[in-house]
Amino acid sequence: MPKHTIISVSDLNGALKDVVEDTFSDLWVEGEVSNFKAHTSGHLYFSLKDHQSQISCALWQFNRKYLFFTPRDGMKVLAHGALSLYPPRGTYSFVVKSMRPAGEGDLNLAFEALKQKLAAEGLFSTHKKQKLPRYPQRIGVITSETGAAIQDILRVIQYRFPMVHVLLIPVMVQGPGAAEEIARAIYQFNAQSDPIDVLLIGRGGGSIEDLWAFNEEVVARAIYHSTIPIISAVGHETDVTIADFVADVRAATPSNAAELATPDQREVLQIIANLRYTIKNRTLRKLEVEQERLRNLRGSYALNRPRMMLEEQLRRLIEIKRQLLRTTQLQVQQARTSLQLREGQLQQLDPNAPLKRGYVQVFRDQTLLLRANETHPQQLLTLRFLDGSVAVVVNEVSQDR
Amino acid sequence: MSQRLSEHTFSEAIQSLEQIVRTLEQPVPLEEALSLYEEGLSLAHFCEARLQEAQLRIEKLSLQPSEVHPSTL
Known part of the structure; x- marks a missing residue:
């Protein structure tokens, strides 16, 4: 009989625990929930089953905050976690860390539940939204390397604004683990030393299950915590995901995301042309204003003071001359008038003037006689006429009164 | 890195x-207006040249293992 190594039950279970837990540390299991029980401690206990088998599961209380729906018996779910073996009983169970509904109806319910939960936390609030840069230099892209989305994004950027540097982190965009990769890529871009101006995350169209990674809470929280503005572009125009609500800008498609992230180089050239025109215009206007000022200055009092003073003096000179002239004329006139007056007066005083009118002057020994009684008969008198004298003898004197 | 420098200066x-437009x-x-005018024209020329000679650059980074996991936040 061959010799067997005999080990204890404890050792067996201990060894099994190591093997099982090392081998099944990161599992995605899809199944139907049954025997669901929420313990008063907060832990959740249930089984996952398919048509042949089942496995008992536990979801610890501290992981419940990542659960955005309430599991019910009969619900199809996709659970993420690890196997755990309990040596005292030799039993194993699936310890679930996160879980999401796998059926479409359940997905919609889960979507609404997570949306309400995150909205209540303020993850969608508009005042938390970051502004996109006008002229991005480095654009980070998080999407599948092989999908249509990256091709669309690159084509649009090449056409609109080829100056940018596109940095791509290829990730899975669907299936188990996709959400975690997307979230990690967002954190990686944020942790990068070379700054990224804007992030594009997304994928092309697909079923609600295909797009589900963008409805996961890890992605929503990563977007919310990003200090880089994020544009989400998931599926087609009509597809709306949780990522779209949290993102700073929601694009209808990946092409649209690239359009929102970049300016059109033709418009930029136009903007530059306008700026150049405005600069030219304003400088010219300033030049004109300065020229006008100079012209005004040239005609100004200050610069022309010496000439003005000369002109002023000249004007005064002319005025004085004119006044002088006028005064002189007046004086001459006055002199002339006065002369004529005096001439008249003089004429009246002329002793010969009466002689011209027929009067005669009577003298006795050179004395002009004015009265008849100054004479007596036989006296010799001289009668003076205008043109000569006549000697007469007085015959008789008679007085009028 | 000079490429990066000019990239950033655009x-x-x-x-x-x-x-410059606002200052004007x-x-x-x-004097200042005229030198701003000169500067503006050369900046405009620089921007246009950068746009016209631009070449899209694409760089692929690999996703790092999850040491920066969201749960740390």
Whole structure:
């Protein structure tokens, strides 16, 4: 009989625990929930089953905050976690860390539940939204390397604004683990030393299950915590995901995301042309204003003071001359008038003037006689006429009164 | 790195252009206005040249293992 190594039950279970837990540390299991029980401690206990088998599961209380729906018996779910073996009983169970509904109806319910939960936390609030840069230099892209989305994004950027540097982190965009990769890529871009101006995350169209990674809470929280503005572009125009609500800008498609992230180089050239025109215009206007000022200055009092003073003096000179002239004329006139007056007066005083009118002057020994009684008969008198004298003898004197 | 430098100066150049336009709206001395004008024209030329010679660059990074996990936040 061959010799067997005999080990204890404890050792067996201990060894099994190591093997099982090392081998099944990161599992995605899809199944139907049954025997669901929420313990008063907060832990959740249930089984996952398919048509042949089942496995008992536990979801610890501290992981419940990542659960955005309430599991019910009969619900199809996709659970993420690890196997755990309990040596005292030799039993194993699936310890679930996160879980999401796998059926479409359940997905919609889960979507609404997570949306309400995150909205209540303020993850969608508009005042938390970051502004996109006008002229991005480095654009980070998080999407599948092989999908249509990256091709669309690159084509649009090449056409609109080829100056940018596109940095791509290829990730899975669907299936188990996709959400975690997307979230990690967002954190990686944020942790990068070379700054990224804007992030594009997304994928092309697909079923609600295909797009589900963008409805996961890890992605929503990563977007919310990003200090880089994020544009989400998931599926087609009509597809709306949780990522779209949290993102700073929601694009209808990946092409649209690239359009929102970049300016059109033709418009930029136009903007530059306008700026150049405005600069030219304003400088010219300033030049004109300065020229006008100079012209005004040239005609100004200050610069022309010496000439003005000369002109002023000249004007005064002319005025004085004119006044002088006028005064002189007046004086001459006055002199002339006065002369004529005096001439008249003089004429009246002329002793010969009466002689011209027929009067005669009577003298006795050179004395002009004015009265008849100054004479007596036989006296010799001289009668003076205008043109000569006549000697007469007085015959008789008679007085009028 | 000189490529990076000029890359970064593009948006700065446009911002400087816009700043020049705003400054020229103010009553700046003629001397300053004329030098701003010169600067503006060369900035505009720089931006246009950068746009016209631009080549899209694409760089692929690999996703790092999850040491920066969201649960740390």
